[in-house]
Each structure stands twice: as C-alpha cells, then as structure tokens.
Amino acid sequence: MTLDTYTTIIAVASIATSGLTIGIGVLGPAIGEGRAVATALSSLAQQPDASATITRTLFVGLAMIESLSIYCFVVSMILIFANPFWNTATV
C-alpha cells in the first residue's frame, strides 16, 4: 500500500460521495417543489384575484426549498474541485 493508493482511495470516496450527495439530496427538494407548484397552480385557478400574493409566496418558498438542493450541490462541488482531504493520506 503506497501513498498513491491511499490518495486514490480518497479520490474514489470523494467522487462517489459527491454523486450520492447530489443524487439523494435533490430527491426531496424536487418532490417538495413539485408539490408546492401544484398547490400554487390550483390556488391560482381558484383565486385568480390573489395571484400577486400567491406568486410572491410561491417564489419565496421555492427559494427556500431550492437552497436545500443548492447546499447539496455546493458540498459535491467542494468534494470534487476543492477537496480539503487530499493531503491527509499517510503511509
């Protein structure tokens, strides 16, 4: 087991984890955003007068949900492009 092997193991773990992070981490927000938009659309159909309020609240809520998946994206980007654990391998 040389130093290179350990570095390779770190790389494999980082890449696999970042893929899993973005895959699993976007599942929940995606379902949530779908439900939010569907509910907002039916509210718009029932109350066209309140469209301004509904749209604004929908966008703010979508931003909140969106930021969750963005967190996952940032974590996976850090793992791939700015990994802090590259030089921690010791023999």
Place this chain on the structure above:
Amino acid sequence: MRLSPDELIFWQYGFIKLNATIVYTWGLMLVMVVGSKIITDKLSPDLQRSRWQNMLEIIVTGILKQIEDVGLERPQKYLGFLGTLFLFIAVANLCIIIPGYEPPTGSLSTTAALALCVFVAVPIFGIEEQGLGSYLRSYTEPTILMLPFNIISELSRTLALAIRLFGNIMSGSMIIAILLTIAPFIFPIIMTALGLLIGMVQAYIFSVLATVYITAATRTGKSRRETGE
C-alpha cells in the same frame, strides 16, 4: 476549472491582489453610478422625457410597489437599500451574456458581504422603527423559550441568503464551463439563457427576502397584536 472568480488574479503586488471579483464588482458599480448620474442630471417633469428616464421610473416605481406589497408602510425609506441590492445582483447576473465576464455574485465573498449587509440592516431598521426594548422583546415572541431559536434563525437565514445566491450563480457558470469543453457551441447558449432566468429569479428572491426580514423586524408590538400574530 475555477470554483469562483476569486481565483482569477489580474494583478498582484505583495499581498494586495486584484482578483476578478473585485475588478468586475467595481466595474459594475462604476457603470451603474455613472449611468444613474448621467440620467438623473437631465430629469424632466413633463411628458417630453428621455427613454432612459422612462426606464429608471419604471424600475423605481416597480421596486416601490413590490416593497409595498410585502407590507412595509413607507417604502421610500427602504428604497435605497433594497433597490440597490436588487439592481446590483440583477445587473451582475444579467452581464453573463458578455464574453469574458465572470459574475461577482458567483463568489462567496460577494454574497457573504451582501448577506452581512442585510444582517446588519435588519436590526438597525427594527430599532429605528420600534425602539430598542420593543425590538429585543420581539425575540421572545411567542414565549421566552423561543429566544435561542430566534437567535439561531437570525444567523442561519443570513448564511442561507449567502449560500443560496452563491450556489445558484456558481452552478450556472460551472455548468456552462463544463459544457464548453464537451459539447458543440449551441448547448452553452441554451444553458446561458437558463442561467439568465435563474439569475433574475435569485436577484428578486434575495431582495424580497430582505424585505420580508425588515418587515418582520419593524412591526411594532401594537400592530402584531392587531394582526393577531
């Protein structure tokens, strides 16, 4: 592959670095300040007015109406702060159609600075509007048990503001950079259009959330009791 425009350094003298974020931020500020100055030098009150003045009037009245819709009573007082936030982020995200430009909002330094501005401005406006004691009491609503959670939410929403804007814009430029290396020339154009849409939505959301936070901080105890919250 750069994670943020901070890493593109134009000029270095000792420990002073001029990176792309600073250069493009100051460039945008210069364009906006000088442009506004030139337009507002020749304002006309009658119907004969320049198209630029028309554009500024549309922007200003639109922002005022949005602030009022959220629930602030005197939108003129907050127009400077919130309008500056919106205009800076919107222009910074619109300029990605210029080749060679890197959006400064795609750097965590810029977004953290903007979020810190909101973090500082909310208590200032709140104390100005309802006094120190009443503002501090609002942290203990509805019960004293909620005090730590209110303080945590104050900090975490600032972090969320910064990370949300940074992540959205950074992901947009990164996807375009990756596509440029692997795809023919038409796909990056489509992704740039999507990035423009996301950038505008993020500018809107950033300023609306700042408005919502300020609204929550400036509601006095009397108006809170009236609305039954």
